[in-house]
Amino acid sequence: MCRNQPQAQSGEKVQGGEERDKVPSSAPGREGRPRYQQLARLRIVVLGAEGVGKSALTVRYLTRRYISEYRRAIDLLYRHTVCLDDVTSEVEILDVSLRQHAHESVSSSHTRWGEGFVVVYSVDSAASFHEAGAILDALQRLKAPVYVPAILLANKRDLDPGRQVSVEEGQALSLQHGCQFYEVSAAESHVGVTLAFQALLRETRSLQLTRPLPRQRRISIVAVSRMIGSLIGRGPDPPSPTLKPTLVVQDSAGKRTLRRKDKKRPSLSL
Ligand SMILES: Nc1nc2c(ncn2[C@@H]2O[C@H](COP(=O)(O)OP(=O)(O)OP(=O)(O)O)[C@@H](O)[C@H]2O)c(=O)[nH]1
Numbered sequence: 001m002c003r004n005q006p007q008a009q010s011g012e013k014v015q016g017g018e019e020r021d022k023v024p025s026s027a028p029g030r031e032g033r034p035r036y037q038q039l040a041r042l043r044i045v046v047l048g049a050e051g052v053g054k055s056a057l058t059v060r061y062l063t064r065r066y067i068s069e070y071r072r073a074i075d076l077l078y079r080h081t082v083c084l085d086d087v088t089s090e091v092e093i094l095d096v097s098l099r100q101h102a103h104e105s106v107s108s109s110h111t112r113w114g115e116g117f118v119v120v121y122s123v124d125s126a127a128s129f130h131e132a133g134a135i136l137d138a139l140q141r142l143k144a145p146v147y148v149p150a151i152l153l154a155n156k157r158d159l160d161p162g163r164q165v166s167v168e169e170g171q172a173l174s175l176q177h178g179c180q181f182y183e184v185s186a187a188e189s190h191v192g193v194t195l196a197f198q199a200l201l202r203e204t205r206s207l208q209l210t211r212p213l214p215r216q217r218r219i220s221i222v223a224v225s226r227m228i229g230s231l232i233g234r235g236p237d238p239p240s241p242t243l244k245p246t247l248v249v250q251d252s253a254g255k256r257t258l259r260r261k262d263k264k265r266p267s268l269s270l
């Protein structure tokens with residue numbers, strides 16, 4: 001039985017792209033297990049206007065801790081092993097740093113890579129609420145006709161005196177887009193944040209299971225390796241300005257390091 005909490009994967013080995021693509025489907029995977037025994041992988045993208053608390057929420061979910069200041073203007077990719085409902089999955093969370101007019105920066109690279117989406121706004125910012133609506137529109141447009149598992153996350157509930165967006169408005173927007181809605185405060189508690197992420201992981205996982213496995217695996221390998229190729233400038237596509245995540249890796253001593261993905265350091269494994 002596994003604990004119902006996300007766990008940092010320590011001592012994670014990060015490999016280059018070419019090696020990864022060569023692994024035949026019957027060969028042992030990087031954990032030394034046959035492919036069919038490897039963990040399900042869920043890829044989550046966190047989107048929202050600038051400063052709404054995307055990093056605070058992501059770190060709150062992953063570590064239960066609240067850290068009030070983060071490096072800005074970089075995308076971060078977190079990889080963790082999560083046990084939920086006694087099912088262990090490898091979860092990758094891309095915390096995207098979008099600038100003004102965030103919805104215009106949501107690209108098909110994000111939607112091709114991501115399987116589940118957290119769309120965040122801040123209750124003290126009507127502008128961020130409108131951005132969230134535009135992001136949900138953009139996701140649906142880019143993913144159409146495929147259904148998009150997403151949650152709408154209203155953050156900074158603790159700032160109620162300065163509230164510009166009511167709970168009812170948040171609910172109405174989520175109903176309009178057919179997604180779940182949570183109002184939370186990354187600053188106050190990890191509970192709501194954890195429930196929200198877990199709901200999305202469940203939905204994303206359920207959707208994965210409805211797809212035929214071999215085909216889905218092939219598609220995800222191609223999609224990720226293409227994305228990684230463009231991230232590190234090796235692929236035929238030009239590098240996307242919005243998809244250059246820094247990988248957060250936790251070593252066996254528990255020390256966390258940030259690695260920027262650039263030409264010299266190809267670093268994401270399948
Ligand atoms: N009061 C309050 N402040 C919060 C909360 N969550 C985040 N913040 C603050 O909001 C600011 C922005 O938080 P970030 O997590 O960096 O926001 P972000 O969306 O990742 O920012 P960018 O990556 O620059 O777009 C920081 O000063 C946080 O401390 C919250 O729940 N309540």
